[in-house]
Amino acid sequence: MKFRKCLKATIHILGLVTYILMLPILPGIFYKRNTRTAQRFYFLMCSHQVFRMLYGLTFAVAIATVNMVYTHLTHDVTAATLTLAVSLPLLFDRVGHPILKLLRGSRQMLFFLMIIALAAMFTTHLLTVAASLYLLLVAAVFYPSRRAIEKFQSLTGIHFYQQCPDTLMEAYFD
Secondary structure, eight states, X not given: OHHHXXXXXXXXXXXXXXXXXXXXXXHHHHTTOOXXXXXXXXXXXXXXXXXXXXXXXXXXXXXXXXXXXXXXXXOOOHHHHHHHHHHHXXXXXXXXXXXXXXXXXXXXXXXXXXXXXXXXXXXXXXHHHHHHHHHHHHHHHTSOOHHHHHHTTSHXXXXXXXXXXXXHHHHHTO
């Protein structure tokens, strides 16, 4: 009985991690969509701190993977330190959560990071920094807004969003 529950929970978590990993590949398709999977993703991101930690860790691992592949192919270690500087804050929830909330709440910071990522993309040896900043930007854009997280602090807010998932999507991207 315990094995079935663990297996079911593992499959559920892997499905959500797969959804998270698809966000950087096709962000235009997933942005402000109101599908059943998206609603479940929005609900979990707003209601569970553990899932927000999993979200940050997934993006940190993706950034570290880009760094590792680039370092393995080019043997350029200098760009690796810059890339790891982007991914390390996401590994620690006490630092990663405020950074993602700050980026999510400030369009100027998002545009500033986007300009830095574009400049890094056309600079020799900084391609991994550009890819890391892109992943950080995607992580910030799909992070829940403060309003959505605050509404999940009460039981009435949780029940309201369960009954009206459209309102959850609007609050999520507020």
